[in-house]
Amino acid sequence: MQHVYKWPSHSVGILFLLDWYGNAFFMAAAEWKWLKTKDPVYMDLAKAWSKGVAIFFAVDKSRGM
Secondary structure (H helix, E strand, C coil): CCCCCHHHHHHHHHHHHHHHHHHHHEEEEHCCCCCCHHHHHHHHHHHHHHHHHHHHHHHHHHHHC
């Protein structure tokens, strides 16, 4: 029986993982900036990033990561 290499699956998983952590970092940075300046633009930015974090979290968990 020949071994099937699942390269695309693993590389996509790593990209999702890196993107998830990147989105979480930017969401936290925007919320920290909002706490310091009270500028509503930063709160809107943090809310937008939180939607991206939620999507990538759901995709990662559905893939079993």
